[in-house]
Amino acid sequence: MDREEVFSKVADICKEVFDDESLEVTETSSAKDIEAWDSLTHLDLISALEDTFQVSFTLEEFSGAKNLGELVNYLMKHLSE
Template identity: 40%
Template sequence: MSREEILERVSEVLSEIFDNPGLVIGEETTAADVEGWDSLRHITVIEEIEDAFDIRFSMKEVNGMKNIGEMIDIIEASI
């Protein structure tokens, strides 16, 4: 899976979670840029991304990722 394909899939998952079909995200996007992405919703995001790529983030990864780009780094390394 290429980086672009991962980004596309992450984007689909997030649009679904936040019920926002027009959601546009890039590598620089952070939680603060997406309406509704608070600390509670972050748990849902983690779960859905884990399911979508069949991976498990570590505690450090969940705590450390700063933006979508870093999330994709971890996904890329795990799949």
């Protein structure tokens, strides 16, 4: 899966997790930009990504990611392992 495909899946997951069908995200989108992105929905996002891509984030990755782009970086890293 290339980065574009991964990101498009991530964008779909964001719509579901943040409960907003019209949500448009970019790699720089972060909790600051998305109102529904709080500490609880962050866990939803992480677990949805883990389930969808069958990967496990490390503690540092999932509590340290500053924006979606960084999460995609980690996903790409795990997917290539």
